[in-house]
Amino acid sequence: MPETAIRELTFAQAVREALAEEMRRDPRVCIFGEDVAEAGTPFKVLSGLVEEFGSERVLDTPISEAGFTGMGVGAAMTGLRPVVDIMFGDFLTLTMDQLVNQAAKVHYMSGGTWKVPMVLRTTLGATRRSAAQHSQSLHAWLCHVPGLKVAMPSTPYDAKGLLKTAIRDDNPVIFFEDKMMYKQKGAVPAEDYTIPFGVADVKREGEDITLVATSSMVEVALGAAKLLEGAGISAEVVDPRTMWPLDEKTLVESAKKTSRAIVIDEGYGRYGVTGEIASVIAEGAFFNLEAPVKRMGAMHVPIPFSPPLEDLTVPTEQTVFDAARALCGQA
Amino acid sequence: MPETAIRELTFAQAVREALAEEMRRDPRVCIFGEDVAEAGTPFKVLSGLVEEFGSERVLDTPISEAGFTGMGVGAAMTGLRPVVDIMFGDFLTLTMDQLVNQAAKVHYMSGGTWKVPMVLRTTLGATRRSAAQHSQSLHAWLCHVPGLKVAMPSTPYDAKGLLKTAIRDDNPVIFFEDKMMYKQKGAVPAEDYTIPFGVADVKREGEDITLVATSSMVEVALGAAKLLEGAGISAEVVDPRTMWPLDEKTLVESAKKTSRAIVIDEGYGRYGVTGEIASVIAEGAFFNLEAPVKRMGAMHVPIPFSPPLEDLTVPTEQTVFDAARALCGQA
Amino acid sequence: MKTITDPAKTDNPVAAELGLRLYRQMVRIRLFEEQVNELYTRALMPGLAHLYIGEEAVAVGICEALKNTDYVTSTHRGHGHCLAKGATPDRMFAELLGKEAGYCRGKGGSMHIADPATGNLGANAIVGGSAGIATGAALTAKRLKTDQVAVCFFGEGALGQGVLYEVMNLASLYKLPVIYVCENNLYTEYTHFSETTAGDILLRGTAFGVHGESVDGQDVRAVHAVAQKLVGRARRGEGPSLLLSNTYRYTGHHVGDINREYYRSKQEEQEWKTKRDPIKNMGEWLAGQKLADRSALEKIESEVREEMKTAVEFAIAAPYPGVEEVDQDVYA
């Protein structure tokens, strides 16, 4: 590959490029899901792939999330490397048995003899006016399950690199993409690169407070960090990138350095990701924290359709800014 | 009712008594699930109910967890009060869409017009030599979902009182029973009583450390507390009883008093219940804690079949004892 | 309704009244949906909506065979079912705009309209998601002997969801008064049903002991006739049935699905619109049978147009719910 040029790609293009490159590299990689072929998914993330790889490798399925996820598990065990597409993360509800009782457990239950090199790509995120059954961010469920890995890219760069790692991983990986981010642009190298799992990325360095943010919330945290700069507060933004494996060390070190932390995740705030990460930090940085770790997640309500209500349900630059100022004693 | 006598009942008997009394009180209450009628479930929890209430109210179903849970939602919306039986909590994977996208959201999405007064009873707990697909404690998933309530009794007394509350509640309630506890006995009043949701119970008072424990882990915590007494450490054992609503106040007050806390839950330790409760305590008792809140849950592995391995995967009196001593500086 | 299908009796005033009512109800759905599209293109509606245009005869033919107290469950493409079951356009538009006056106080939106007053258990944005609910409603009806019937509308895409077969089996075992109505409009989102549906649709009911019928979903009289038959069966305790209604959506999967040529031809769309339009054909039949003259039909159309205009205006002017509502009604 001659070009090491860094182009600007959208998040969707980065995902597609990762898939296309991996499919060229490895003929066992294939895709299945609803409207993935000619339609290229409703989000158009997969446009062009069926044209290049054919309908044997980019397979349209019926609306059978449980069935084709299960088919993915069996295909992965026997020699393919399927990338299963679940259009909305809300439909994970239908795949839980295949993911949790099958995919996650096959390797262990078989005493390490069978493997499930499968990726399941799906979406998360609210504020799309899609109402309660199309707006959830349910990744915490999968993070809770041993045997699964969970990746949550927040930039086009991370999307490409993490997806390649996911496809090459011999374990079931659940890959969450924020559907509001598909059109967002970012620098993405044209060449092949991977990003190791379990390595957090410090998206912005700072001294006074750590903002741990995942997926869609990284942009929000970066926006808040800018506002905070104006208020004289230097915020560090840390993106774990994979929730499992989790880079506890980087999170804890950052909090130790800054002595304050907020964890921001678009999943529900209760019994989810923020509880885990806040606990990790509260334990690891116990003697350095000047204030309790603050958690910000989706409000504990089904996501409402009505725009003025929906906008209240997830953290925003402003609410993160306010919380950070309060935590730093400025409120 | 003449008798206010307190009898000893097993946990299973207490559950059955609650159901029988509620079914006598309210003809709308009915039960469905696999082998619930003549067989009275494999755990024999429901023995005798079909004989008293008939097969219209105690309905054997096919092995269709999604289907009959969905039927429960519709039945609850339209005038029955179903108690749906899911034999093993591991099979919740199959019901997630019905519970999460339907039951939990109906009331809110309909602007408060429809209600879903349904109870779903299921089990949790390992160490039964049932291997990875019959040993999970997946309650954290449901706690994460707004619109659901979650109850987790730890004694026969609580089982009867909480189940009656659940059946009378106009919301979907997920009711978790530890299958290893069914034969355990405890005092249960013969009369009608209910236990309000959202009220934690201090199962043992103590001064030096708070052990927050749920369901199966309450016995373990009480056992550890006895051992700790021998080591000169006075442990308070607090049982939240319902995970949602959660009695944050009692948990935080206890930790403030003792200045140390361990959270013990049989679900997986990562991204689950312990993270939530530890965060609540770490935040609420921030200025009183002498040590980080310690979390103890199931090891992050599919539950192995082999007895010596399985026994390592969940907290025991001994591991809790050791952790508590360490936290109190005795290790 | 036999009266209407029986030419000898077309002068029957009951037939005329029913025929006009079926016609008006279809026109109401059509014009409602045209307004929805308008709201979308004028960027007044948040999110998307899935239009029912072309399929009106199915919802109308069936719901006119139901009592107000009978239950229906609906889908993401649900406006037609809701209207046919008795919802009023003003509160529906208000819901589509996220306003407090909407059926769900704005919290549900286009895909979640529900209304206890008309037996509407709710539209559902999970494909196949309401199959369990409809079956449960039928269980209640049977257990409490209320004589109610439950109708579960779903697109043929829901045939891919296993839960449908689970509940058909349950309904068959318990002989529940539920009618599963498969609206086969030939496409899921962007895929022809033949690519996702093996075997035979009606057999998928028969295999579970569910009585099956199929009907031309563009012919409101035929739909109504078969609906009456199936509702009768259900009320008499004869158990569940599956009705396959063959139909077509004229427009995109949702309002934003404009360029459709990669999955279906303009010609195909044109054929359905010109030859098999349920409203046009019913109008012609009414006229042919001398049950209504052209002007009567035009009058209906202009009345409905007015109704929709007023309703939209109401919705646009209506306020959003107050922010304090965001966490109300999570629990009953």
Add this chain to the structure above:
Amino acid sequence: MKTITDPAKTDNPVAAELGLRLYRQMVRIRLFEEQVNELYTRALMPGLAHLYIGEEAVAVGICEALKNTDYVTSTHRGHGHCLAKGATPDRMFAELLGKEAGYCRGKGGSMHIADPATGNLGANAIVGGSAGIATGAALTAKRLKTDQVAVCFFGEGALGQGVLYEVMNLASLYKLPVIYVCENNLYTEYTHFSETTAGDILLRGTAFGVHGESVDGQDVRAVHAVAQKLVGRARRGEGPSLLLSNTYRYTGHHVGDINREYYRSKQEEQEWKTKRDPIKNMGEWLAGQKLADRSALEKIESEVREEMKTAVEFAIAAPYPGVEEVDQDVYA
């Protein structure tokens, strides 16, 4: 296998060899299971196990029509399938006792035996849980043109699981080389199948375009003949099939299910055991056809008894996995 069902050819040495092999394999399963029950009653086995006694002809008849490289998925009642597909009893017993020498290093136990060397994708304790896996294995076989076939064994209780219909539809659309084998042993746990299964079992395949056959699951020759036919279809790319095998479990749902009279009569059990025992009947047939004399059959039995005895002893003596194994192999 035609040779065996064709009386004119019973003197064929191939038929004799195959017949004796079918017989021996059934005896191996029977005696394996008797040992399992023994281990349970002697309290040497942790947990429970679900015995396959009475159903041996199904697993054997089918697996003998497969190659070693073909795939099977199995169920909670899986010992028979595993043995028939080539697993050895020593490592199976070791697994049942949670020992490191077991197929899963003791981590899986009775319900999760898996073995890549014999194409065993794993037993599964989720009813219907392996339907997706088997279908996926067939997809791989088709995509990579490996000529392999996948067989999905399941009890008739799994007919209640929607995912089965989802994958039959997929298999039919993609013409996958998979055979769904329904072992109808008349009961789920404690409920007769007629109380949980409406309609018609074979139609449940037909409705999805899946070719169906039914067979007397007590007749190993019949099972083997139909299996060869269906395997042939699959290998020739003619798509999936559903085989309904009518059979019976002689003992309880699991080893602890002793008092069964509330759900089935002793008489019913007795009838099956005496009149329809697959091993006895095959033995009689072999003798009748002069393919084997009594003593040859007795020799098989005593050899197998010895094999099982040695295998159990191996397993009892084998060590548990080391405690450090507990968190190994969670991830590959």
